[in-house]
Amino acid sequence: MQKLIQGIHEFQRSIFRPQRELFEKLATGQNPETLFITCSDSRINPNLITQTQPGELFIIRNAGNIIPPHSLHVGGEAATIEYAIAALKVKDIIICGHTRCGAMKAVVHPADVNELPRVASWLAHAEATRQIIREHYRHLEGEARVTATVQENVLVQLEHLRTQPMVAAGIAGGTLRLHGWVYKIETGEVFAFDPEQRQFLPVADARLPAAPEPVTHFQSI
Incomplete structure (x- = not known):
């Protein structure tokens, strides 16, 4: 705890004061x-x-992105997404997984969270990821299997994201792009x-996803 308190003092002295104008602007x-x-x-x-x-970034964080x-x-994720699009007018949404992810290890080995019922319930939202790994990645073991799980989960969660009404509207209107990233902890590389x-x-x-073309909307007959 003392380290955090010292960090606050260092932030106020070395970062906040030299950038006071930025933070005053952000206050508005x-x-x-x-x-x-x-x-x-x-x-x-x-x-x-x-x-x-x-x-510069509006951020959602949870176990397993x-x-x-x-x-x-x-839930909190849906409410935050709605606010980001409707109120803040974000133009891009990134889902970023990472290597060595404990949540994805639990997706591969569900017995690891047998005594964590709420974690197990949360990871049920990655059930499609688990099924994809079972069906298509039987040849992989260990960390390679977990890495494949990380990547497939990013794609599965992008599909979940598209079911959110504000996301669907943004894509249809040509105002929103979706991106899938994986951060490799051990090398600092980012893969898209x-x-x-x-x-x-x-x-x-x-290649970045192109800005979607607005969908033509027809008048009802």
């Missing part, structure tokens, strides 16, 4: 262009990875899903 409101959805893992720091300043599909039950090549490539090499 925020205008992020990106919603960044990632894992709660303490080794992941979205602003550090992307070298962004306060106010999971987005439950749309339902009548409204290239929709044309259907694989994760180094983020500098991957």
